Amino acid sequence: MEDGKTASPPGAEGGEEDDDFGYRLFPDRNKEPQSFLVRSLFTFHNRCQIVLCQNNIRHQSHMNRVVAHELIHAFDHCRAHVDWFKNVKHLACSEIRAANLSGDCTLMNEIARFKFGLKGHHQTCVRDRAIRSILAVRKVSRETAEKAVDEVFDACFNDLEPFGRIPHSKTDAKRAYKDFLNRDRYTANL
């Protein structure tokens, strides 16, 4: 984790939620000049790194979630031809998966954001956070972001790689790893 001089999130990004994402994806979205030390996930400068904003992350669990979120983007970058800059649907898909699988949208996290809901609320949260993420890093309209998310939502919400399930707990995560270790046997005997 880098101890960076991170700029505070722009006022336009604050919105109705108190939490920042805790990371920067693409610095060009911010209105003010970026500090030398502010980096995005994808400006590694010859080193593999995920840069986190230490001034916005105050709990270990938040950091865990943000790292998991970014690692899902990194996983998508490695396993598919993702056009991060020119194809909003590709970005939307990765954001849906990251919000879905990282723990961003657990019930407790949503309650902490004063967003209440139970039946299928996870999907509502994933959709909303994906749209927010797109708007935070791309100069597109809200309608464009919503349309992109709606078009790819079913496919991407159900794309659970590399876990094979939504890891709601450590038990689920351990089980997902067990399935991963068993993958050769699984595919060979289908």
Place this chain on the structure above:
Amino acid sequence: MAGDESWRPPRPCEDYRWEWKHCRGLRHAFHHYYAHGELPDCGRWRDDYAACRAWEKDRTAAAREALCESERARVLERQKHGAVWALRSCPPPDWHRPLDRGAAK
């Protein structure tokens, strides 16, 4: 599919039992309702476990077919929505480098 003699269930039978028991638990039911808006259907795991045990005991072709059909259906369900992007055969060689905004993917 592997040959008849070397075939074995895609998962150990104990895994099917675990999935069934886990599916029936209150915590999983809650998470499933929160994520999908409905309670989970655990009968399939139960049937798979039964088929796995039946194959272990008698090596019947029916049990093997039932298990294979069920697992293939699971895979197809995941793929039914179609792909948003094309998968790679290996990571890009410059995966660790900064993204090039102008490069076509």
